[in-house]
Amino acid sequence: MADNYDATSSWVVPNFYKAPENSLFDKEYDYLVSLGHRCCVGQALNYMRKSSFPFDWQVTNINVLPNIFEKEFKNFYPDSGVDFAHVIYYQDENNQETDRINEEATWEIYNRRSQRLVKLLKENKRRLLFVRHKYIWYWSKWPDHGAQYDAHPITHDIEQLTKVSDTIKNVYNNDKFDIMYVYQDMSQLTEFNWDEKGEIEQESFKLPDGVTQQDQAKEFTYVEQLGFKDKNITPVIVKPNNVRVEGNAMCSAINSFIKLSDVHDFELPYGYQKIKLSRNIDVE
Secondary structure (H helix, E strand, O other): OOOOOOOOOOOEEHHHOOOOOOOHHHOEEOEEEEOOOOHHHHHHHOOOOOOOOOOOOOEOOHHHHHHHHHOOOOOHHHHOOOEOOOOOEEEOOOOOEEEEEOHHHHHHHHHHHHHHHHHHHHHOOOOEEEEEEEEEOHHHHOOOOHHHHHOOOHHHHHHHHHHHHHHHHHOOOOOOEEEEEEEEEOOOOOOOOEOOOOOEOHHHHOOOOHHHHHHHHHOOEEEEOOOOOOOOEEEEEEEOOOOOOOHHHHHHHHHOOOEEOOOOOOOOOOOOOOEEOHHHOEEO
């Protein structure tokens, strides 16, 4: 658990231009690995990632993470409790996607990604940065929204990530990792108009275009919380300045300050024959 958690801490680091001692942004990492909660982390890491990992494109409840790591990702697909948003479908004679899931091909993809991560952890040679994104926005006032599965308090999330950290240290004997927990609270934005049913009027729900979102996210203030009992976990609180962007824009703004080495242990996921997934997501 975190010691003396305080979202208004004095560790205010606007855009990371002056990071405090022991900051994540003073270190160099070999691999960036998503821990969810949604695809926005994988999407934000996509332009700088060196390989694919298990949680890149899934909807992952934080409560299932400790058990997955403890079991060394055995039976990750389909029995880990992850909502596999992207799976491989069979193709018909006209190469059109059917509604039948190709279980064998999907298992091969996620098994390869899982074993890749397990291998890195057990070898304990490369520096890994895990990224978990907490995205609190409109659904905080919408009790029946599907994203309520992630409506845990920050302290609960930190507790689960501490279990993951302990497992990585004790089961994998790994000491070359950090976990960045990104907390983005968009629930107090004033731009939304709510109707009498507690739902957002669609006109007020529209997002700016992607380029505008990226520019806006760069102007946010980021608060890096140091001094936790578990030194491998660093929460980063996002202050969005009453501007709404999607998680991938904000995560991309953060990632632009992460130092990444030129180490490369696996084949790039680009330039090789790919299998098309649902929603046009490709995998190596």
